[in-house]
Amino acid sequence: MPDIYLDNNATTKVDPAVVDVMIPFFLEQYGNPSSIHKFADGVAKALKKARGQVQELIGAEHDSEIIFTSCGTESDSTAILSAIKAQPNRKEIITTTVEHAAILNLCENLEKEGYTIHRLPVDKCGRLNLEAYKKMLSDQVAIVSVMWANNETGTIFPVVEMAEMAHEAGVMFHTDAVQAVGKIPMMLQDTKIDMLSLSGHKLHAPKGIGVLYLRRGTRYRPLLRGGHQERGRRAGTENTASIVGLGRACELALEHMEYENVQVKAMRDRLERGIIEQIPNSFITGDLNNRLPNTTDIAFEYIEGEAILMLLNKAGIAASSGSACTSGSLEPSHVMRAMQIPYTAAHGTIRFSFSRYNTMSEVDEVLKVMPDIVAVLRKLSPYWDSVTNEPVANPEAAFTPTFK
Amino acid sequence: MWDYSDKVKEHFFTPKNAGAVVDANAVGEVGSISCGDALRLTLKVNPETEVIEESGFQTFGCGSAIASSSVLTEIIKGMTLDEALKVTNQDIANQLDGLPPEKMHCSVMGREALQAAVANYRGEEWKDDHEEGALICKCFAIDAVMIEEMIWANKLRTVEDVTNFTKAGGGCAACHEDIEAILEKVLAEKGEKFDPSAAPIEKVEVEKVKTPLTNLQRIKKIEEVLNSLRPQLMADGGDVELVEVIDNTAYVNMTGACNGCQMSAMTIAGIQQRIMEVLGEFIRVIPASEMKKLVNIAH
Numbered sequence: 013m014p015d016i017y018l019d020n021n022a023t024t025k026v027d028p029a030v031v032d033v034m035i036p037f038f039l040e041q042y043g044n045p046s047s048i049h050k051f052a053d054g055v056a057k058a059l060k061k062a063r064g065q066v067q068e069l070i071g072a073e074h075d076s077e078i079i080f081t082s083c084g085t086e087s088d089s090t091a092i093l094s095a096i097k098a099q100p101n102r103k104e105i106i107t108t109t110v111e112h113a114a115i116l117n118l119c120e121n122l123e124k125e126g127y128t129i130h131r132l133p134v135d136k137c138g139r140l141n142l143e144a145y146k147k148m149l150s151d152q153v154a155i156v157s158v159m160w161a162n163n164e165t166g167t168i169f170p171v172v173e174m175a176e177m178a179h180e181a182g183v184m185f186h187t188d189a190v191q192a193v194g195k196i197p198m199m200l201q202d203t204k205i206d207m208l209s210l211s212g213h214k215l216h217a218p219k220g221i222g223v224l225y226l227r228r229g230t231r232y233r234p235l236l237r238g239g240h241q242e243r244g245r246r247a248g249t250e251n252t253a254s255i256v257g258l259g260r261a262c263e264l265a266l267e268h269m270e271y272e273n274v275q276v277k278a279m280r281d282r283l284e285r286g287i288i289e290q291i292p293n294s295f296i297t298g299d300l301n302n303r304l305p306n307t308t309d310i311a312f313e314y315i316e317g318e319a320i321l322m323l324l325n326k327a328g329i330a331a332s333s334g335s336a337c338t339s340g341s342l343e344p345s346h347v348m349r350a351m352q353i354p355y356t357a358a359h360g361t362i363r364f365s366f367s368r369y370n371t372m373s374e375v376d377e378v379l380k381v382m383p384d385i386v387a388v389l390r391k392l393s394p395y396w397d398s399v400t401n402e403p404v405a406n407p408e409a410a411f412t413p414t415f416k
Numbered sequence: 417m418w419d420y421s422d423k424v425k426e427h428f429f430t431p432k433n434a435g436a437v438v439d440a441n442a443v444g445e446v447g448s449i450s451c452g453d454a455l456r457l458t459l460k461v462n463p464e465t466e467v468i469e470e471s472g473f474q475t476f477g478c479g480s481a482i483a484s485s486s487v488l489t490e491i492i493k494g495m496t497l498d499e500a501l502k503v504t505n506q507d508i509a510n511q512l513d514g515l516p517p518e519k520m521h522c523s524v525m526g527r528e529a530l531q532a533a534v535a536n537y538r539g540e541e542w543k544d545d546h547e548e549g550a551l552i553c554k555c556f557a558i559d560a561v562m563i564e565e566m567i568w569a570n571k572l573r574t575v576e577d578v579t580n581f582t583k584a585g586g587g588c589a590a591c592h593e594d595i596e597a598i599l600e601k602v603l604a605e606k607g608e609k610f611d612p613s614a615a616p617i618e619k620v621e622v623e624k625v626k627t628p629l630t631n632l633q634r635i636k637k638i639e640e641v642l643n644s645l646r647p648q649l650m651a652d653g654g655d656v657e658l659v660e661v662i663d664n665t666a667y668v669n670m671t672g673a674c675n676g677c678q679m680s681a682m683t684i685a686g687i688q689q690r691i692m693e694v695l696g697e698f699i700r701v702i703p704a705s706e707m708k709k710l711v712n713i714a715h
């Protein structure tokens with residue numbers, strides 16, 4: 013059995029069809045798109061085509077609303093820094109507690125510079141309270157930034173509705189859609205979303221290419237000033253090969269949209285159902301009714317995530333964990349803490365994320381090994397009674413260290 | 417993922433001595449489920465010879481926590497308790513052919529569980545004395561608590577000072593932003609302002625200007641501070657008593673409401689800060705109940 017890749021929310025394999033369209037831009041048409049000679053022939057046209065392919069996938073009204081950047085993180089930073097620079101009198105930002113580090117750490121830094129950051133909490137299922145959100149909106153707010161889908165749990169936020177509310181209050185709205193683009197359909201021209209970030213490597217394009225969607229008419233200040241590339245909105249010679257690759261990847265994503273939401277979802281559903289049925293004291297985190305079709309995040313109580321990943325890896329299965337230990341901190345992931353997942357489980361969450369390259373037989377393979385992996389680690393755990401195969405009665409009390 | 421050595425992987429995938437020793441007569445437990453790692457060490461000690469005949473572990477934690485537990489049980493088997501107490505966390509890490517800096521705390525946990533188990537066998541109470549902060553400098557595995565203590569103790573003012581005293585920041589320099597943040601915080605607590613361009617302090621000068629206190633002077637001054645704090649403690653129904661001063665460590669007994677209450681750790685930290693302010697040198701304040709343990713290790 014070849015290795016099984018179930019870590020597609022971290023990054024994806026580049027589709028071979030994407031690689032194919034990229035290669036000429038390394039070896040033949042490597043000219044600078046701004047140049048006037050045969051090596052640059054057709055490069056500008058290829059960029060325009062790619063811009064159109066991205067536009068199509070996200071349903072933008074104009075292709076000039078697509079700005080190519082170097083990654084999702086750059087798009088996120090550009091959006092927020094642009095909004096505060098363009099509106100220097102507005103000193104507040106609204107976001108959520110469960111954003112990606114690309115937003116969270118930027119906001120934390122702005123907080124030090126004197127900005128007020130409102131972080132919307134989530135409930136135990138990872139959902140936002142729109143009433144609370146409404147109360148935060150005011151003419152002091154420079155921008156709202158809310159992720160479209162969460163990278164750990166796949167939970168989808170009602171960004172279309174939230175953008176309407178922001179618009180009514182006269183506040184700019186940005187969404188980090190890095191996990192959502194290509195997995196769920198969207199039609200930005202029918203929304204009030206002003207800015208959106210996406211990243212190529214989450215949808216079978218290469219790493220190091222991203223897009224900032226900027227609605228026509230939205231006030232904007234570039235992050236990088238210099239050449240006239242991207243109409244002066246993002247200077248720097250274009251990453252032509254990757255842009256062309258991203259365009260093709262967007263086209264493929266659109267073609268596979270139904271497959272993603274039917275077949276890929278079926279694999280995900282089968283995996284999580286199988287695990288929950290076979291393994292006691294395990295549960296799915298996030299909003300089960302509002303999730304990306306490819307993501308499941310499962311908490312295994314009384315064991316630790318990194319240890320699970322190491323055993324999975326040995327069995328040839330790649331997944332990832334919100335566990336603290338994988339990042340080197342002692343705290344479980346901020347998403348698990350925000351959802352108030354109990355400590356007994358928060359350290360043992362595993363995210364399986366699928367793509368169209370996965371198969372049902374891979375799901376069966378994971379279901380075959382998962383119960384043993386959990387059992388082996390629980391046998392080592394001081395909180396688990398292997399004889400009765402359940403947690404020791406009152407685990408916190410049974411284990412009484414002299415210090416905590 | 418982590419760059420674990422083959423030894424770590426070996427002990428993780430095929431752990432030695434997993435599970436509790438039946439009829440163990442020494443048990444050491446450290447960590448908690450909320451911290452993300454917890455270890456219970458069970459030993460069977462020969463009462464005549466004090467030799468560890470059997471050892472077993474139960475661990476909730478990551479790969480290196482399990483590997484550290486496993487290798488520890490192998491190291492100490494056949495040792496006497498006194499020999500086992502000399503095992504350091506570095507020994508555990510060495511036996512595993514090293515651990516990533518972020519994971520060194522796993523080996524520390526192993527050593528602590530061992531100390532706790534020996535204390536348990538000897539009928540003593542064991543308390544943890546080390547505090548661990550967020551890892552700041554990955555090049556030299558220095559955490560925030562260590563840096564803060566050194567800033568306090570040596571009146572450090574710049575990143576360069578911190579590097580000179582702790583090594584933190586002396587490698588790739590990626591941690592300088594974090595070190596500046598700590599400096600800003602600690603200096604603010606001392607009522608000073610962080611100035612990145614301040615001249616680095618000169619070690620020699622500091623030593624020259626400040627003749628160190630004799631132990632007797634130190635004890636007297638500590639007593640004075642405790643006396644000044646006493647009314648406040650008594651108002652809360654507690655009291656504090658100085659038991660011993662060894663080098664820069666003051667052992668105190670917390671009594672009444674302070675003893676064992678949730679706040680006692682905070683109270684001790686507050687006392688420590690006051691003493692440091694008055695004495696102008698780094699002093700560690702530790703509950704007297706931990707004295708024995710430290711003496712044990714010393715021999």
Ligand SMILES: Cc1ncc(COP(=O)(O)O)c(C=O)c1O
Nearest residue numbers: 083084085112114163190191211
């Ligand atoms: C929600 C979210 N935002 C932003 C990013 C960052 O994207 P990039 O790696 O392209 O900078 C990621 C990727 O991990 C993500 O999941």
Ligand code: FES
Nearest residue numbers: 553554555587588
């Ligand atoms: S991380 Fe501190 S010097 Fe490299």
